[in-house]
Structures are given as C-alpha cells and as structure tokens.
Amino acid sequence: MKVLVTVKRVIDPYVKVRVKSDGTGVETANVKMAMNPFCEIAVEQAVRMKEAGIVTEIVAVSVGVQQCQETLRTAMAMGADRGILVETTADVQPLGVAKLVKAIIDREQPKLVIMGKQAIDDDSNQAGQMVSALLGWPQSAFTSAIAVNGDSADVTREIDGGLEKLTIRLPAVVTTDLRLNEPRYVTLPNIMKAKKKPLEVLKPEALGVDIAPRLKTLKVEEPPKRSAGVKVADVAELVAKLKNEARVI
Amino acid sequence: MSTYTAPLKDMQFAIAEFSGIEGITALPGCSEVNADLVEAVLAEAGRFAQGVLDPLNRSGDKQGARWHDGSVNAPDGFAEAYRQFTAAGWNGLAASQEYGGQGLPHCLALPLQEMWNSANMAFCLCPMLTTGVQEALTHHGSRELLDLYMPKLVSGEWTGTMNLTEPQAGSDLSAVRTAAAPESGHYRIRGTKIFITWGEHDMAENIVHLVLARLPGAPEGVKGISMFLVPKYLVNADGSRGARNDIRCVSIEHKLGIHGSPTCVLAYGDRAGAIGHLVGEANRGLEYMFTMMNHARLGVGMEGVGIAERAYQHALEYARTRVQGRAIGQRAGDRVTIIHHPDVRRMLMTMRARIEAMRALGYLAAGELDRAKRHPDAEARGRHQARLDLLTPVVKGWCTELAVEVASLGVQIHGGMGFIEETGAAQYLRDARITTIYEGTTGIQANDLIGRKVGAEQGATALALVAAMRELDAALAAVGAPFASMRSELSRAVDALEVATRWLVDHYRAEPEAAAAVAVPYLKLFGTVAGGWLMARAALAAASRREAPGADRAFLDAKLVTARFYLEHLLPEAAALSATVTRGAPSTLALQPEAF
Numbered sequence: 106m107k108v109l110v111t112v113k114r115v116i117d118p119y120v121k122v123r124v125k126s127d128g129t130g131v132e133t134a135n136v137k138m139a140m141n142p143f144c145e146i147a148v149e150q151a152v153r154m155k156e157a158g159i160v161t162e163i164v165a166v167s168v169g170v171q172q173c174q175e176t177l178r179t180a181m182a183m184g185a186d187r188g189i190l191v192e193t194t195a196d197v198q199p200l201g202v203a204k205l206v207k208a209i210i211d212r213e214q215p216k217l218v219i220m221g222k223q224a225i226d227d228d229s230n231q232a233g234q235m236v237s238a239l240l241g242w243p244q245s246a247f248t249s250a251i252a253v254n255g256d257s258a259d260v261t262r263e264i265d266g267g268l269e270k271l272t273i274r275l276p277a278v279v280t281t282d283l284r285l286n287e288p289r290y291v292t293l294p295n296i297m298k299a300k301k302k303p304l305e306v307l308k309p310e311a312l313g314v315d316i317a318p319r320l321k322t323l324k325v326e327e328p329p330k331r332s333a334g335v336k337v338a339d340v341a342e343l344v345a346k347l348k349n350e351a352r353v354i
Numbered sequence: 355m356s357t358y359t360a361p362l363k364d365m366q367f368a369i370a371e372f373s374g375i376e377g378i379t380a381l382p383g384c385s386e387v388n389a390d391l392v393e394a395v396l397a398e399a400g401r402f403a404q405g406v407l408d409p410l411n412r413s414g415d416k417q418g419a420r421w422h423d424g425s426v427n428a429p430d431g432f433a434e435a436y437r438q439f440t441a442a443g444w445n446g447l448a449a450s451q452e453y454g455g456q457g458l459p460h461c462l463a464l465p466l467q468e469m470w471n472s473a474n475m476a477f478c479l480c481p482m483l484t485t486g487v488q489e490a491l492t493h494h495g496s497r498e499l500l501d502l503y504m505p506k507l508v509s510g511e512w513t514g515t516m517n518l519t520e521p522q523a524g525s526d527l528s529a530v531r532t533a534a535a536p537e538s539g540h541y542r543i544r545g546t547k548i549f550i551t552w553g554e555h556d557m558a559e560n561i562v563h564l565v566l567a568r569l570p571g572a573p574e575g576v577k578g579i580s581m582f583l584v585p586k587y588l589v590n591a592d593g594s595r596g597a598r599n600d601i602r603c604v605s606i607e608h609k610l611g612i613h614g615s616p617t618c619v620l621a622y623g624d625r626a627g628a629i630g631h632l633v634g635e636a637n638r639g640l641e642y643m644f645t646m647m648n649h650a651r652l653g654v655g656m657e658g659v660g661i662a663e664r665a666y667q668h669a670l671e672y673a674r675t676r677v678q679g680r681a682i683g684q685r686a687g688d689r690v691t692i693i694h695h696p697d698v699r700r701m702l703m704t705m706r707a708r709i710e711a712m713r714a715l716g717y718l719a720a721g722e723l724d725r726a727k728r729h730p731d732a733e734a735r736g737r738h739q740a741r742l743d744l745l746t747p748v749v750k751g752w753c754t755e756l757a758v759e760v761a762s763l764g765v766q767i768h769g770g771m772g773f774i775e776e777t778g779a780a781q782y783l784r785d786a787r788i789t790t791i792y793e794g795t796t797g798i799q800a801n802d803l804i805g806r807k808v809g810a811e812q813g814a815t816a817l818a819l820v821a822a823m824r825e826l827d828a829a830l831a832a833v834g835a836p837f838a839s840m841r842s843e844l845s846r847a848v849d850a851l852e853v854a855t856r857w858l859v860d861h862y863r864a865e866p867e868a869a870a871a872v873a874v875p876y877l878k879l880f881g882t883v884a885g886g887w888l889m890a891r892a893a894l895a896a897a898s899r900r901e902a903p904g905a906d907r908a909f910l911d912a913k914l915v916t917a918r919f920y921l922e923h924l925l926p927e928a929a930a931l932s933a934t935v936t937r938g939a940p941s942t943l944a945l946q947p948e949a950f
Contacts, residue, residue, distance in 0.1 A: 116437045119359060119404075135906035180395060196388065256615075290406070293456055294445035300386065 107162045108151045109215035112144040114176040115226040117250040120135050128324045140176050143221025146281040149288040152184030159253050162186050166209050189305045201316035203235030208312040222247050222280040233280035243273040247282040271350035356671035358408040358473050360400030367463045371895050372714045372720035373461035381728040384459055399466050406435050407473035414476055414614030415781050415819050421606045426554040436557040440510030443479050453504040464720040471660025480513055480552040482653050490646040494634035509927045513558045515549040517565040528575040532567040544629030547791040554603035555617030561586040561667050566639050567928030581639035584629035600628040611784030622922025648746050655749035656791045658757030659712045665764035665782035672768055673698050701763045707920040711885030712753045719745045740815045744807045749797035752881025754789035761786040800873035809862030813855050823848045823887040840921040844890050847925045850932035851883040857936045868939035879931035886925035893917035
C-alpha cells in the first residue's frame with residue numbers, strides 16, 4: 106500500500122528562538138532549520154512499515170519555501186521514495202496546509218496518511234484533524250502504536266485519561282505522538298541516494314487551492330521573565346498566597 | 355554541562371573559502387560534491403556527534419577502558435555507539451567505492467573528523483586508525499590483501515591499528531626489534547609492541563594490525579623495517595573469520611587523558627608466532643607507514659581543532675551562566691554573568707580566534723590533499739602535494755599546541771570549578787595533552803618542517819606561500835580604512851616569517867644544530883602567520899558576503915571582529931617568534947648537558 110507522510114520545516118529544536126524586534130513573529134533568517142520532530146516520527150513510522158513489507162511506496166509532502174526541498178531530501182534519506190513540495194512563500198495556516206495536502210491526496214490516492222501531531226513552531230495541532238475532516242476519512246490523532254490489518258488498522262492513542270485503543274477503517278489519517286517510535290539517524294549512503302530520488306515542485310495555484318490566511322497574528326512577544334521566588338513560613342501562608350495573590354485556588 | 359553543537363556555519367564557511375569547494379566539484383569523482391551536499395552531510399553528522407557520541411564522552415572518561423585476562427572492554431555504550439557509527443556509513447566516507455565506501459573528498463572527511471573529535475575524542479581514535487590502515491593497504495597492499503580485508507575495514511566490521519612503538523623504539527624507529535620469520539605463504543611475527551591505540555577491544559569482530567618488524571638479515575636501521583598485516587583472528591580464503599592468532603593484550607596503560615581509548619601492550623608470538631602477511635615489498639615498511647602517517651598527522655591536527663572547539667563551547671556555556679561580581683565600574687545593582695568581565699571576554703575571544711584560524715588552516719590543507727590526489731594535471735598535482743607536505747607538520751604541530759593552550763584557557767574561565775573534575779572542563783585539557791605527542795611530537799614535526807620541507811628545497815614552497823600571502827595586501831588596501839590595521843599587522847607578520855625562513859635556509863646546512871634548536875618556534879611562527887593570512891582572507895570574504903541579499907550578517911560581522919582580534923591581538927606574536935628563530939639558538943645550546 107501507498108503511504109503519504111507530511112514534513113514541515115521548522116527552526117531546529119536545539120536553537121534558541123528569538124522574537125523579531127518588530128513583534129511580527131520569530132526570527133527565522135539565517136537560523137538553523139530542521140524537520141519538525143513529530144514529522145520525523147511520521148517518516149520513521151512509514152519507513153518501518155515499508156521495511157516490514159506492509160508499505161510499498163512512501164510519498165513525502167511539504168508545504169513552504171524553496172528550502173523545504175532540503176527537508177524533503179532528509180525524508181528521502183530516511184527512506185521516503187519521492188517528494189512533493191508545494192512551494193510558496195506565503196504564510197500558510199493549518200487550514201491552507203490541510204487543503205493543499207488534501208489536493209495531493211486526491212491525486213496520489215494513498216491508503217494511509219501519517220502526519221506529525223503538531224509542529225514545534227506554532228504548536229497548532231490542527232492540520233491532521235482538518236485533513237481527515239476534509240476527506241471524510243477516519244482519524245487517529247496522538248498515535249503511539251499502529252498495526253495495519255488489511256483494510257483496517259489497530260491504533261493506540263495517547264489521551265488525557267490514558268491510552269485509547271481503536272480499530273479504524275482505511276484509508277485514514279494518523280498523527281504521531283512522541284512514543285510511536287524513535288527516529289533513526291540518517292546514513293551517509295542514504296544521503297547520497299536521496300539526491301537522486303524524484304522531487305516534484307508544485308505551486309498552490311496549480312492545485313486550485315485558496316490558501317489565503319483566515320487568522321491574523323496581532324503580536325508576538327517574549328514570555329515574561331520569571332521573577333525570583335519567595336520562601337513561605339508555613340502551609341497556611343502558602344495557601345493564603347495561592348488564594349489571594351495567585352488566585353488559583 | 356554543555357552539549358556539543360557542531361559549528362556548522364563556520365565549517366561551511368571554511369570549506370567554501372579555504373578548501374575551495376567549487377574547485378573540488380570540478381575534480382574527477384567529485385561532481386556530486388557541492389554546497390548542498392556539504393550542508394546535508396555536515397548537518398546529519400552534527401546530529402550524530404551531538405546525539406550519540408557527545409553523551410558518552412564524560413562517562414567514557416570516568417569509567418575508562420578495562421582490561422581483564424587479555425580482553426579489553428570499551429566503556430559502557432561505546433560498542434553500541436560504534437555499531438550505530440558504522441551502520442550510518444560514516445566509517446566509509448572517504449573510502450573507495452570499490453570496497454563499499456562513498457569516495458567523498460577530504461574537504462568533507464576532515465570537518466567530520468573535527469566533529470567526532472569534539473564530541474568524543476577517545477571514541478573516534480578507533481575509526482581514525484581504521485581509516486589509516488585502509489589508506490596504507492590501498493597504496494601498498496596486494497590485490498589479494500585488499501580484496502580480503504578492505505570491505506570489512508570500510509564497513510567498520512573490523513577495525514585497524516598501527517604498531518610502531520616498542521619499549522626501546524619510540525620516536526627513533528630504527529631501533530625496532532620485532533622479528534618476522536618467513537614460512538610457507540606467510541610470516542611468523544614475534545615481539546612486543548606498546549602504545550597500540552584500540553589494539554584490543556570488544557567493539558568489532560576482528561582487529562587488523564599493521565606491524566613494523568624486521569626480516570632475517572634485514573639491514574640495520576630504518577632501511578630494514580618491513581610492514582606486516584597481522585589480524586587478531588586469521589581470515590579464511592572466503593573472507594570468513596578463522597582461528598585466533600597468536601597475539602595477546604598483556605595490559606593497557608594508565609594515562610593522563612583519553613581514558614575511553616585502550617592503549618595496549620601487545621605481545622606477538624608468545625606461542626607459535628603470530629601469522630602475518632607482508633604488505634608491499636620487504637624493507638620498505640617505514641616508508642609505507644609514512645603514507646598513512648602524513649595523513650594521520652592531518653587527522654591529529656583536526657583532533658586539536660575538535661577538542662579546542664569543544665573546550666570553547668564548554669567554557670562559553672559556563673561564562674554565560676556563572677554569575678559572579680558586578681560589571682567593572684558598577685558598585686551597586688545586579689551581579690552579572692562572568693562573560694561581562696573583560697578578561698573573560700579576552701579569553702573567549704582568544705579561544706575563538708585561535709580555533710577559527712586553526713580550522714581555516716586544516717581545511718585549506720584538506721583542499722590541497724584533494725587536489726594533490728585528484729587533479730587531472732600532473733604538474734598541478736605536484737604543486738598541491740608540495741603545499742600539502744609543507745602544511746602537514748604545521749597543521750599537526752601548531753593546531754595541537756594551540757589546542758592545549760585553548761583547553762587550558764577553558765579551565766581558566768571556569769576558575770576553581772575548572773580544576774575539579776565535576777564541571778568537565780579538565781577532561782578537554784587532559785585529552786588534548788596527547789595530541790602534541792603522538793604521531794610525532796611537536797619537536798618531530800618542527801624538524802620535519804625545517805628539514806624535509808624548508809631546508810631540503812631552499813625554502814622554495816615556503817617562500818612561494820609567503821609570496822601568496824603578500825598578494826592579499828592589495829585586496830586589503832582596496833577595502834581601505836576598516837582594514838588598515840589588519841593590513842599593517844599582516845604585512846609585518848609576513849615580513850617576520852620571510853626573515854625567519856631565509857635565516858633557516860641560510861643556516862640549515864651550515865649549522866644544523868642551531869636550526870634544530872629554533873625549529874619549534876619556527877613552526878609556531880609559520881602557523882601563527884598562516885593563521886593571520888587566512889583570517890584576513892576570511893575578513894575580506896565576510897565583508898563582501900555581507901552585502902549579498904539575505905546574508906547572515908550576525909555570523910559575518912562576528913567573523914570580521916574575530917579576524918580583527920586575531921590580527922591585532924595574536925598575530926603580533928609573529929615578531930617575537932621570528933626574533934627567537936634568528937637569535938635564539940646560541941643561548942639554547944650554550945649551556946652544555948653536564949652543566950644542567
């Protein structure tokens with residue numbers, strides 16, 4: 106079966122993020138970028154399923170600027186067979202991404218779509234659910250285990266109360282949680298091979314998708330600095346402070 | 355504790371500017387090597403170094419390699435890290451594609467060596483030596499030996515070692531006594547070798563030793579030494595592993611640093627004699643060893659760069675977080691992190707500027723190595739080889755001497771906290787200390803530089819390089835005022851190098867003892883001035899790059915400042931070193947040995 110995975114290019118998780126001085130967003134110019142860690146887990150899952158003989162082809166899809174090609178090359182070095190970049194410099198919000206991904210899915214007809222549960226830059230946690238809704242396909246968000254059985258899949262989801270086990274019909278959309286797998290290190294021979302794998306570049310207009318933003322960012326600012334703590338004399342004072350100053354109880 | 359982050363931006367900058375990536379793409383077999391590939395490979399290698407090797411550095415140092423009853427266990431986690439390292443294909447980066455390698459150029463291999471060394475020097479000595487064995491076999495081994503041993507050395511299933519030293523034969527290898535007796539189809543090796551790095555361990559299924567030994571009736575001295583391949587386990591004709599060979603690890607050394615790397619005493623032939631195979635022709639072993647030694651010397655130079663970079667990152671992290679005292683001139687208000695204190699900044703700038711200059715010189719040499727090996731034109735190959743030969747002892751000697759200094763500054767920035775082991779700063783100093791010693795001490799490098807490299811050819815290559823350094827003057831003049839002080843410092847320093855070089859050319863034959871007495875100051879002078887030249891080039895490149903749209907101005911502006919610091923703060927040492935070279939020999943030798 107064919108699997109489609111989505112990969113997003115984000116600021117490298119080890120880089121300290123800085124807010125732009127004009128408050129319009131965070132600084133990304135000349136900052137080290139990397140694949141969103143949850144997307145890495147998605148690619149890893151697809152590659153493991155291919156190695157297990159369940160999957161025959163993995164298509165990696167990204168939406169964003171030209172440099173997202175590097176992110177797709179990383180996905181291909183991990184084991185994806187080919188890449189598709191929907192290239193745009195526009196600010197693409199979750200609904201726009203979901204519509205673009207749906208358009209690619211319509212074309213590619215995969216039996217399973219694996220996406221990161223959220224991206225570490227905007228933490229929206231929306232695209233996967235929206236793709237599923239747009240397609241009318243079952244979804245399993247926050248997935249920590251998946252086993253495909255013919256036309257269905259047994260999944261384990263991480264929910265507030267614990268683990269939820271479901272069986273979903275395929276085709277379906279799955280979003281990955283941290284514990285689904287531990288992504289591999291890319292090997293040098295595979296970096297070399299990835300350079301030769303096919304990478305298609307499309308424009309949003311070619312897919313007939315309107316990606317105009319529906320949301321407006323008013324301002325981005327640094328979180329307030331933490332001030333020094335205080336020592337309380339006893340439990341009674343602590344409770345009083347929580348009640349009167351922090352107003353949390 | 356700090357975490358290693360590969361300095362990808364500076365590495366890419368140095369590969370582009372000093373290895374000259376564009377010229378390398380044009381070389382045969384390098385068409386795939388471009389800036390994109392460099393970026394992708396460096397990024398992945400950096401992840402590996404940070405995620406797998408760096409976390410084992412401290413634990414490996416604390417636990418150390420352990421010997422019991424002839425076996426050696428690498429520190430916990432090393433075997434698994436080695437499995438991952440080889441599975442990721444890093445072991446075969448520069449190896450021939452014929453044997454499963456990727457055949458990538460040294461301008462990529464050397465920066466990766468820097469990363470492995472930054473992350474975990476003790477660990478990466480093992481793959482480095484394996485690469486050295488591949489190199490020696492490729493140049494001198496028979497087709498039969500190559501086919502049998504290379505695939506597994508390239509994949510890393512087997513590791514390699516160099517066996518030169520014996521208790522009485524250290525820097526002077528003419529004293530080697532290990533004997534090789536011919537038998538049908540092979541040789542029997544008997545003798546004791548010491549200081550064998552990764553000579554015994556549990557990370558790979560076989561170990562391939564290259565051993566220097568004497569054949570019966572071989573001439574005395576270095577002309578009677580042959581090279582033998584002696585595997586820990588014999589290898590069957592089909593490539594499978596056979597019986598255990600007669601080699602025993604008698605003990606491992608207790609050392610100042612690189613505790614994670616076992617330094618072995620190997621006893622060959624306690625029983626029937628270890629079975630070995632002659633590599634190349636008889637009595638040419640030392641010459642063969644030097645093919646890989648020269649390459650290994652560049653590698654040790656990169657160990658210096660790597661360990662210095664790691665010490666810098668560690669000290670920087672501490673300087674950014676340690677709060678101590680108020681800023682100079684402030685009597686009230688908040689206390690500040692120590693990075694606000696000018697002397698701490700001086701130390702950080704010194705570390706940073708030295709490292710960037712060392713990296714520039716190392717990567718320049720890597721580019722020369724690629725051109726010397728691959729350039730289609732024989733005359734050009736010769737020119738690049740001469741440049742490489744000249745630079746090799748400088749990269750080895752200068753970068754490692756500075757690594758010790760930089761790691762020592764790293765301890766200094768930590769203050770008392772650096773002297774205790776808990777902060778981890780001391781390990782880098784302890785680990786750095788071996789780099790000026792093995793693969794030829796700094797003294798040996800300096801003798802090589804003044805003798806085979808400068809003296810033997812009347813300074814031709816060295817003076818050609820001096821002339822190349824002078825060519826930069828016009829470019830610096832063209833930029834004008836902002837570069838005026840850099841220009842005058844560089845010009846003075848290049849003069850100092852030329853004066854010292856000419857002094858050596860004049861005195862090398864007539865007064866060899868005097869020349870040898872100032873060889874190390876000359877090596878340091880050479881490195882210091884070459885570093886200044888390259889930092890000035892870096893400054894010019896940064897000044898022009900920063901005008902491009904989307905330029906990384908924060909990085910390029912920092913490069914400009916660092917270059918200026920190097921030229922104004924460190925390069926003036928050249929004048930003193932030059933004076934030492936031309937005037938320092940008599941007082942070095944005036945006191946006779948018995949007067950000490």
